[in-house]
Amino acid sequence: MIFESQNSIDDALFVIRYMMNITFPLHLHHSFEYVEQICGSTEITISDQKYLLEPGDAVLIFPLQPHSYTTVAQGRIRICIFSPNFVTSFYKTTQNKLPENNKFQCFLPQTISLDNIFHKKALTYFICGEFDKGRKYIDASKKNENQILVKILLFSDKNFRSRCLLRDAAASIAYDYAYISKLFKRKVGISFRQYVNNLRIIESKRLLKDGTKSIEEVAECCGFSSLRTFDREFLKQVKTTPSNYQKQH
Numbered sequence: 113m114i115f116e117s118q119n120s121i122d123d124a125l126f127v128i129r130y131m132m133n134i135t136f137p138l139h140l141h142h143s144f145e146y147v148e149q150i151c152g153s154t155e156i157t158i159s160d161q162k163y164l165l166e167p168g169d170a171v172l173i174f175p176l177q178p179h180s181y182t183t184v185a186q187g188r189i190r191i192c193i194f195s196p197n198f199v200t201s202f203y204k205t206t207q208n209k210l211p212e213n214n215k216f217q218c219f220l221p222q223t224i225s226l227d228n229i230f231h232k233k234a235l236t237y238f239i240c241g242e243f244d245k246g247r248k249y250i251d252a253s254k255k256n257e258n259q260i261l262v263k264i265l266l267f268s269d270k271n272f273r274s275r276c277l278l279r280d281a282a283a284s285i286a287y288d289y290a291y292i293s294k295l296f297k298r299k300v301g302i303s304f305r306q307y308v309n310n311l312r313i314i315e316s317k318r319l320l321k322d323g324t325k326s327i328e329e330v331a332e333c334c335g336f337s338s339l340r341t342f343d344r345e346f347l348k349q350v351k352t353t354p355s356n357y358q359k360q361h
Contacts, residue, residue, distance in 0.1 A: 163215045
């Protein structure tokens with residue numbers, strides 16, 4: 113699972129994107145995310161529940177709800193990601209709740225004027241208002257686990273370039289190490305160590321493409337204890353060596 117910190121810490125976040133197709137792995141963030149199918153079809157998994165979006169269908173994903181996308185038939189979707197600050201009343205009303213079903217129908221104009229914050233708030237409140245019609249909610253008791261997970265993911269996002277151990281993460285949020293270890297593996301599907309290594313390899317690929325650092329410097333910048341460890345992990349994940357990857361890119 114990927115934690116999108118850029119969609120979590122910006123209190124003024126408001127983004128609209130139009131995409132032809134989308135396939136994206138399991139991720140979460142602290143913003144609302146509206147997804148509308150314009151044409152084609154997309155399968156969206158939200159908190160282990162699968163939804164097939166056809167033209168006219170939409171979903172509203174709540175903050176900290178894990179979700180992923182898979183294109184089923186080529187088409188076009190509209191995505192709007194917005195901070196809870198844009199819909200404070202709705203967010204306060206639903207803060208300790210989660211919808212039983214995230215799918216609904218919401219028909220927005222193909223072209224939308226978003227010249228100022230009032231337009232943006234009007235749009236986001238309209239989306240939430242349409243979603244809330246007859247909506248049933250459940251107690252978000254599992255949300256506490258997601259909040260703990262987000263804290264761990266934030267810790268790894270901040271510290272993966274240096275020493276980054278789960279024991280340190282557990283200590284930083286004052287939770288038992290054994291509990292955190294089991295929670296992370298159950299929620300993310302891999303160990304904390306492997307997740308950190310994934311972050312390191314993603315960053316190393318970016319630095320190798322940049323080409324301003326040697327492979328030894330890249331390994332050190334990304335938190336690997338030795339060049340040998342870096343080579344082994346890079347080969348495991350990317351199926352080629354760092355030197356070959358750098359030459360190819």
